[in-house]
Amino acid sequence: MGQANRGHELLESLRPHDPPQIGGYRLLARLGAGGMGEVFLARTASGRALAVKTVHPDVSREPGFAERFTREIRTSDRVRSPWTVTVVDFSPPGQAAQWLATEYVPAPSLGDWVQRYGPLPEPALRCLARELSAALLAVREAGVVHRDIKPGNILLGPERPLLIDFGIARAVRDARQTQTGAVIGTPGFLAPEQATGAVARAPADVFSLAAVLVYAATGRGPFAAAGEELQLPTLMYRIVHDEPLLDGIPESLTPLVKECLAKAPDERPTADDVRARLAALGTESWTGAAPSALVAEAGRREAELRHLLSTPEPTAAAAVPPPASGVTAPPYPASPPPPHGARRTRRPRTIAAAAGAAVLATAAVVILPRLPWSDGGGSTATPDGPSPSAASSSAATSTLPAAWVGTWTGVGPGTPDADGISRPRTREFSVTVTLHEGAVGDLIGRQVSDVEDIGTGRNLGCTEALELRQVRGDTMIFAALTSRPTDPSGSFVCRQGNMYIVTKSGADRLTLALEGAQSAGAPSALTRSR
Known part of the structure; x- marks a missing residue:
């Protein structure tokens, strides 16, 4: 049972008995059903679309099913390439209602x-x-x-x-x-x-x-x-x-x-x-x-998806809080990772989580390439990612507040107690985010993460170039335009296109939004270092 695309039909509305959320992810529509269970379109707190696969209770009670379900996740996680979709999150071991969340692609089969x-x-x-x-x-x-x-x-x-x-x-x-x-x-x-x-x-x-x-x-x-x-x-x-x-x-x-x-x-x-x-x-x-x-169909599906993702979130009183699950990180293949690398590491929940969870997924923590600003040593770095559009810059009406400009750091606890098979065992990891002046649509900064895998000693961190996507009062939404391993010798390829929600909760403190179980192991906040 995969994404269960529905051909040319419109996405099916949720039914009265459908839950409002699964695993902390808000459900938006039905994608289909299969012999194993049902599939829903869901979104993360930062607006990323997911396909959430549920498991029929009678299937989950079959002898040996839990082992097969875990094997499916671990197998999917081993194949990372531009031609496969990423496993993003899954139900904690032993949970009765089992589910699996993957990237959602608005495309027909x-x-x-x-x-x-x-x-x-x-x-x-x-x-x-x-x-x-x-x-x-x-x-x-x-x-x-x-x-x-x-x-x-x-x-x-x-x-x-x-x-x-x-x-x-x-x-x-x-x-x-x-x-x-x-x-x-x-x-x-x-x-x-x-x-x-x-x-x-x-x-x-x-x-x-x-x-x-x-x-x-x-x-x-x-x-x-x-x-x-x-x-x-x-x-x-x-x-x-x-x-x-x-x-x-x-x-x-x-x-x-x-x-x-x-x-x-x-x-x-x-x-x-x-x-x-x-x-x-x-x-x-x-x-x-x-x-x-097919090109026209893709455009129609993307427009439909954008409409659903733009639907306002429920009010605070009606919102369903994420579950307090025991998941410490996304699934992780047996170490060491395959030589071809972890191209599509699963999407972390926050800027720091992206650094951490992506790492935990198999190899890649988020970090960015050098951008066109001073590195602090008097030299100017060469742009590594896409240049900001002059048109988008000039048309933008929102800018990053001056109080956000600077360097912010945080330390995540990692997942040292994970089993090292379905989830990685990692030490504490550091995250550094550097922000400079700019408007919505501009490259606004970079994020650098360093994470040590306990089993291999490898640095699983990534570096990301961040674009300012939206300003909501004290909250900013950043999108990663490029991402690559922090360690130049890293054989994996970092996940592209992550999106993060960050709130300024104090003069020298940034709080990172949580998006379900996958945030576990990542810093909850960053503090100003300069």
């Missing part, structure tokens, strides 16, 4: 899109193939087998397609993969070894990717003719024994797709081979190759 508009044109199909091959490579490099690559688990995002829902994925070296007899995957897109209940390793994802491309090109799977409705036993038999139907596949893709659909896993090309061969077919960008109708 490939399945929804093809059902409405038909097959993708060839340029978009080639680009989709290249982007998904990159996603597959990221999955493989993380040591994970997705095992359920299908049209419904591919979002046609505005920047690139995204692979979602690692709910049934397993680590490649997981001993439980040696068990046989369990069919895991979606009929029509699963590999022959999955259809027979055999061990499904990385080649199974290559097979499923090719099956998805057949669907994107023709509107049907590779083992059913157009308009043909098959019973499950017939479909499974064809997957194992029959040759795929490749009519309608562009000639440029047919040889590769056919090889990927080989019955024997060792006869299929690897993810590296697939990526290399697709790269030779063209260089179209997804933004340039996507159908115009």
